[in-house]
C-alpha cells in the first residue's frame with residue numbers, strides 16, 4: 001500500500017504543480033486571477049471521482065465538498081480540511097516544470113538560470129525523493145503539497161473502507177498568498193447536511209514534516225501616500241515638494257531592527273514591501289506582523305512616528321501625507337485553539353503515531369487560512385505540507401513528507417470517533 005500511496009502522491013502533486021495559479025496583489029477581482037479556476041475545476045472533477053458529496057466551485061473560486069462519517073464509533077464533529085490553490089506572485093509562477101530528484105546529498109543544480117539549492121537546505125532529506133522546479137519558476141509546493149495530501153487522504157479512504165472518520169468538510173481556497181484566502185468564507189456556511197457546520201479543522205500548508213502550528217502572526221497592512229508638486233529643478237528653491245525624498249526619509253525612519261531581514265523567532269516587524277515613486281505622488285505599501293497585541297501596537301506606533309518625523313522635517317514642509325489606517329488581515333489563532341484542546345491533542349497523537357516522534361511546533365512567522373478562520377472563532381491549527389523555501393525558485397518538496405502527511409491524516413480521522 002505504501003508504494004501505491006507514494007506513487008499517487010507524487011503523480012498528484014506534479015499534476016497540480018503544472019497548473020499556473022499565481023494570485024495578484026493588485027487585482028480587485030475575486031479570485032484575484034481567473035486562472036485559479038483551472039485548478040478549481042480540475043479538483044472538483046477529481047473530488048467527484050473520489051465519491052465526495054456536495055462538490056461545488058463558488059463564484060469566488062472556493063472549492064468545497066464533504067464526506068459523511070463512517071463507523072465504528074460516533075462523532076459529533078465536522079472536521080474541516082483546507083489548503084490553498086494559488087501560488088505566490090512574488091516569483092515567476094507560470095510554466096512550472098517539476099523535476100523529481102533521488103537526492104543523495106550535495107547541492108542540487110537546476111537546469112535553468114543557474115539556480116542552486118544548497119546542500120545545507122537539504123540536509124534532512126538525503127535518501128528521499130525531492131521535487132523541484134526547473135530553476136526559473138517557483139514550484140508551487142506552497143500549497144499544492146497541502147492539496148495533494150488532502151486529495152490523497154480521500155483516495156486512501158476510498159481504498160480502505162475499514163478506516164473510520166467523522167464528517168469531513170474539504171475546502172480549497174484561492175488567494176491565500178495575497179491575504180484574501182478566506183475572504184468569501186463564512187464558517188456558518190460550511191455545513192455537512194444532517195451533521196451541522198464545521199466544529200474544528202486543520203489547514204495543510206507550509207513547513208517541514210512533523211511540524212504543526214497553533215501560534216501564527218497577527219497581521220495588518222497599510223498604504224502611506226505622499227503628495228507634492230513638481231517645479232523646474234533649476235528654479236525649485238523652497239518650491240518643489242519632492243515626494244520621492246520624503247518617502248525615502250519615511251522608510252529610513254522605520255525601525256531597522258524590526259524588519260523581516262533583522263528579526264526571527266517571535267520578534268515583530270514592519271515590512272516596506274512595495275513603493276510607487278514619482279515627484280508629485282509616491283506611496284509605500286507596508287505590512288505589519290507580530291505574535292502579540294502589545295508588539296502590534298509598538299509596530300503601528302513606529303509607523304506613526306516615521307510619518308510624524310517626515311511631517312516635522314523642514315525640507316518636506318510642502319509634502320502632504322494622507323491619513324492612513326491599519327487594516328487587519330488575520331489574527332494569531334492560539335487563543336481559539338487553546339479553548340478547544342481536543343483539536344490540538346488529537347493532532348499531536350496522530351503525528352506521533354505516523355512519524356514515530358512527537359510533533360514539533362514553532363511560532364509560525366506567517367499566517368494561514370486557519371488564522372483567518374480563527375477570527376471567526378474556529379480552531380484550525382496548521383499542519384505541514386512538506387514544502388521548503390516557498391515563494392522562491394529554490395522551492396522544493398520531498399515526496400516522503402507529503403506521504404507522511406497523508407499517513408498522519410489517516411491516524412487523525414479515527415481519533416474523532418467515539419470520544
Ligand SMILES: [Zn+2]
Nearest residue numbers: 142143205206
Ligand atoms: Zn501557503
